[in-house]
Amino acid sequence: MKQEFLNSEGSRIIYDLIKVIHDNKQYLSDIDGAIGDGDHGINMNKGFSICEQKLKSDPGDLTHSLEILSEVLMKDIGGSMGPLYGMFFAAVADACRGKRIIDSKVFGKMLADGKESIVEIGSAKVGDKTLLDTLAPAVEAFNNSVENGNNFIQSVEDMNKAAIKGRDSTKNMIAKLGRASRLGKRSIGVIDAGAASCCLILESMADTIEKILE
Amino acid sequence: MKQEFLNSEGSRIIYDLIKVIHDNKQYLSDIDGAIGDGDHGINMNKGFSICEQKLKSDPGDLTHSLEILSEVLMKDIGGSMGPLYGMFFAAVADACRGKRIIDSKVFGKMLADGKESIVEIGSAKVGDKTLLDTLAPAVEAFNNSVENGNNFIQSVEDMNKAAIKGRDSTKNMIAKLGRASRLGKRSIGVIDAGAASCCLILESMADTIEKILE
Amino acid sequence: MQKVINDPQNVVDEMLEGYIKAMPDMIARTNNKRVVKYKYAPIADKVGIVTGGGSGHKPAFIGYIGRNMVDAVAVGEIFSSPPAQMFYDAFKVADSGKGVACLYGNYAGDNMNVKMAVKMAKADGIEVKTVVANDDVPSSPRNSMDKRRGVAGEVLMWKVAGAKAAMGAGLDEVIAAAQKAINNTRSMGIGLSPCTIPEVGHPNFKIKEGTMEVGIGHHGEPGLEVTKLETANEIAKRMTGIILPDIPFKNGDEVAVLLSGLGSTTLMELYILYSEVYNILIEKGISVYIPYVGNYFTSLNMAGVTLTIMKLDEELKECIDYESDSMGLRQFARRKK
Amino acid sequence: MQKVINDPQNVVDEMLEGYIKAMPDMIARTNNKRVVKYKYAPIADKVGIVTGGGSGHKPAFIGYIGRNMVDAVAVGEIFSSPPAQMFYDAFKVADSGKGVACLYGNYAGDNMNVKMAVKMAKADGIEVKTVVANDDVPSSPRNSMDKRRGVAGEVLMWKVAGAKAAMGAGLDEVIAAAQKAINNTRSMGIGLSPCTIPEVGHPNFKIKEGTMEVGIGHHGEPGLEVTKLETANEIAKRMTGIILPDIPFKNGDEVAVLLSGLGSTTLMELYILYSEVYNILIEKGISVYIPYVGNYFTSLNMAGVTLTIMKLDEELKECIDYESDSMGLRQFARRKK
Numbered sequence A, B: 001m002k003q004e005f006l007n008s009e010g011s012r013i014i015y016d017l018i019k020v021i022h023d024n025k026q027y028l029s030d031i032d033g034a035i036g037d038g039d040h041g042i043n044m045n046k047g048f049s050i051c052e053q054k055l056k057s058d059p060g061d062l063t064h065s066l067e068i069l070s071e072v073l074m075k076d077i078g079g080s081m082g083p084l085y086g087m088f089f090a091a092v093a094d095a096c097r098g099k100r101i102i103d104s105k106v107f108g109k110m111l112a113d114g115k116e117s118i119v120e121i122g123s124a125k126v127g128d129k130t131l132l133d134t135l136a137p138a139v140e141a142f143n144n145s146v147e148n149g150n151n152f153i154q155s156v157e158d159m160n161k162a163a164i165k166g167r168d169s170t171k172n173m174i175a176k177l178g179r180a181s182r183l184g185k186r187s188i189g190v191i192d193a194g195a196a197s198c199c200l201i202l203e204s205m206a207d208t209i210e211k212i213l214e
Numbered sequence C, D: 001m002q003k004v005i006n007d008p009q010n011v012v013d014e015m016l017e018g019y020i021k022a023m024p025d026m027i028a029r030t031n032n033k034r035v036v037k038y039k040y041a042p043i044a045d046k047v048g049i050v051t052g053g054g055s056g057h058k059p060a061f062i063g064y065i066g067r068n069m070v071d072a073v074a075v076g077e078i079f080s081s082p083p084a085q086m087f088y089d090a091f092k093v094a095d096s097g098k099g100v101a102c103l104y105g106n107y108a109g110d111n112m113n114v115k116m117a118v119k120m121a122k123a124d125g126i127e128v129k130t131v132v133a134n135d136d137v138p139s140s141p142r143n144s145m146d147k148r149r150g151v152a153g154e155v156l157m158w159k160v161a162g163a164k165a166a167m168g169a170g171l172d173e174v175i176a177a178a179q180k181a182i183n184n185t186r187s188m189g190i191g192l193s194p195c196t197i198p199e200v201g202h203p204n205f206k207i208k209e210g211t212m213e214v215g216i217g218h219h220g221e222p223g224l225e226v227t228k229l230e231t232a233n234e235i236a237k238r239m240t241g242i243i244l245p246d247i248p249f250k251n252g253d254e255v256a257v258l259l260s261g262l263g264s265t266t267l268m269e270l271y272i273l274y275s276e277v278y279n280i281l282i283e284k285g286i287s288v289y290i291p292y293v294g295n296y297f298t299s300l301n302m303a304g305v306t307l308t309i310m311k312l313d314e315e316l317k318e319c320i321d322y323e324s325d326s327m328g329l330r331q332f333a334r335r336k337k
């Protein structure tokens, strides 16, 4: 079992991500429809599909793939997801730029920087019923796991569990930010769309990394 | 069994008519919806209801009631029914104006004049899939029956039967006049709305007359 | 029935009430509560323009009352022609002594009621001439054009006649222009969902999901056939394919195009459809002098569209370019380039 | 899904295509295919007016491009803010050197994207100032007004700012007028049926027959509560009851009223509703200086309405009365009486 992988083999993570978002397009839009405006899945999918096209003619390592994804989300997609995930993937790319090898320490930094950039642009807090409720605990769980001496695979698995728990925690939250915030108690009972997509993203990343490391 | 009734007791015919139209408002609109524009029942009912109001404050004999009905249809209702039934009832009223007693001869003239006035304003022919397909054979049947020496009740019963047969004959006709005329074969299979309302009118008249005569 | 109304039996009167409150500088009541007029009508030395018909077609008919447009309208019940008395009263408030052009659509009820009203006006010494719009191609074959219904082409007829009258033309000239407008105009409709008359409370008819009614009438009258629901491009092809051969339009023609939603079709859809209609016309060498894309003549809440094309000549262009101010059609005079 | 479209994934581009073909004298493309501008923009010595947002709200946003109105629009996907790059490109084509007023609605995506675009423009030496519309009362309580959504009040904001800029005002004056317009404006919506995003293919949410969503957002966001479907008069009472105390409006005020359908609500219903809104205002001593009744800001094919009321002063009246020519709002200069 490996404890690191090459940046050059990491683009697979993005290809798998693209597929996952594609497969969950309707699911994410339907969740968004319940208390939002129903466009989350189609927007995400539009961005990730354009990225797939671009990578076809301009493939590269993980850093490169993350950069392309970030650029497409920011330049072509817009919505809330453009800036939020756009900045996220830009920061994630920054943290592995120039690194030939990605180990759990590097990956931990990628996640942490990604999270920071989302907080910076969106100023959400945990408990606001946003994607941060998935991302923040997941990032923390990963880095704690690494710190506690667990191996890379164990750490992504811990991240995964925390992500799912975080996503599910939004179900009983009252939305404090964004479209659903005035709903008050009516926002209870539905998972947040961004929390769901963020969970899919982290799960997919964990999955691919495990496959690469095995 | 009487062979005639007083003009002064004939207004009952109009009151019963108003009720019948009221009860069949949805039915007539639904038939009209199939190949027309769906307003037949509500228009008829609007006219007959206004007439009911007017008769409350200004009651009178059969001739008077027919005049009020005709006036309301022509002045307040419009549509196709305003002029068609408006002229019809005007002619029917004309034919009994000044008659103290209505016997089968007078009634036969009322019907015939009514029919003529509809042909005059609408220029429909039997077979065009209009209310004339009910009215023309019914009027003919009544007058034939009288001519053949049948009593008043027998004659209205013959009229009734012919009206129903006439109405049903429109089902398999191709519309040649009015809204449905371009439908070609697609107009087959549905009774004409005007033929249905005309049948209700004649049936109701027959019914009330029988009751008065009995 | 998910509608913002009070009493379903009273929608027409209440709608009129609101319309008059909303347009106090444009519209005025008359002695007949179902006849409304342009605030300044009758206009001295101008032919009066009158129309009327059943309600449920907003902005038609009252939405076209205005400056250089229609002077008075007779307002019927939903989908029902106004009675003769209303047309007659409309003639009276529109007539300045120069006569009245009554420009309406070809429906049994309207024909009968207008005919009676014209007689009543004649007895009064008011001169009324009529033009009956029959622009709806699918509603009858070419050899019986006089049976065709009048649909959204009426809007262009009013625009032309309204301008002509405002220019000072006499009654015969106004009538000739309106008749030419209709002679040069063809329309057809496609229905994607039924409409609901408030007092009936349920849809008038059915259109199965995944199908469309080709040649539908403005009141939901069935059309030529039911087909599978086509794409916007296919619909554009089908509609132009039925309309264009009917005049026939030809290479070098200049046209006005009016693409109207039927009630619940979005402007987004109309522009998508217009894009392909435009392409087809260009391909045939027909240039669009002026397009009108929007909700100009609706059928309650029906989903669907009508396409109307009018062949222009210099006279019609001058009328179409004339400034007009009404709720349904507000247009600045064309700026010379 | 009964819609006149081609590829559900491509509705925005195809709609733009049609719109540009339909308005060649008014609208022009730019280097960014999702940025469209007033044909004559940038106008020398005039502050540029820019807006943008997700699509699906026709005539908003592109329908308000025009003379004395908006100069450039960034066009997003259905219900999705345009990316920063598009706002930035819109600023560039609208700027004559006198600066740009970016007037948009308060949504998470738009806020983030505009913020980034303004930074990009600054680096380029283009001065951009912003006003964020937050007129939707039910979307947040009074003590957190900054969280309120922007809805149909944006139309009045554009009208005011467009006029102000056309009068020759500087950027700060235009921004001040737009901000005053929004500060003086309150709106709320009622939803009677859901809408369908073409690419999703089925309704976004449900509204049970016989009920209505009070305070619904322009994208179908749930509102304050679900109640039984009320009559038009009750709805008028409910909406004014929520809007009027929020400023508060008072006896003697003059207001502009904008009553917009959400997509499949008919003009007939809007006028019925307007009639009672008018009555309530009159009763409170508030006079309607100018009413706008129609489809000004829609949500795809949703059934429902939004009511917007703006308190006027002399400056706002002057702007509201100014002549304007755009597809969505075409208005002759008010004639002096």
Ligand SMILES: Nc1ncnc2c1ncn2[C@@H]1O[C@H](COP(=O)(O)OP(=O)(O)O)[C@@H](O)[C@H]1O
Pocket (backbone or CB within 6 Å): A032, A036, A037, A038, A039, A040, A043, A079, A080, A081, A084, A118, A121, A122, A123, A124, A129, A130, A131, A132, A177, A178, A179, A192, A193, A194, A195, D079, D080, D081, D107, D108, D109
């Ligand atoms: N300020 C914010 N910070 C973090 N996440 C946010 C913020 N605002 C919105 N979100 C996330 O964005 C999601 C909605 O995304 P999407 O539907 O694509 O955009 P929009 O709300 O503009 O339609 C929400 O479910 C929420 O998780």
Ligand SMILES: Nc1ncnc2c1ncn2[C@@H]1O[C@H](COP(=O)(O)OP(=O)(O)O)[C@@H](O)[C@H]1O
Pocket (backbone or CB within 6 Å): B032, B036, B037, B038, B039, B040, B043, B079, B080, B081, B084, B118, B121, B122, B123, B124, B129, B130, B131, B132, B177, B178, B179, B192, B193, B194, B195, C079, C080, C081, C107, C108, C109
């Ligand atoms: N010219 C005509 N002569 C006789 N009856 C006619 C004529 N035109 C229409 N009708 C009758 O009118 C009926 C339709 O009435 P109605 O629905 O009230 O009016 P509209 O067709 O104007 O909506 C048709 O079913 C037909 O029987």
Ligand SMILES: [Mg+2]
Pocket (backbone or CB within 6 Å): A032, A036, A037, A038, A039, A040
């Ligand atoms: Mg969303």
Ligand SMILES: [Mg+2]
Pocket (backbone or CB within 6 Å): B032, B036, B037, B038, B039, B040
């Ligand atoms: Mg009918």
Ligand SMILES: [Mg+2]
Pocket (backbone or CB within 6 Å): B037, B039, B079, B080, C054, C078, C079, C080, C081
């Ligand atoms: Mg009718």
Ligand SMILES: [Mg+2]
Pocket (backbone or CB within 6 Å): A037, A039, A079, A080, D054, D078, D079, D080, D081
């Ligand atoms: Mg959105």
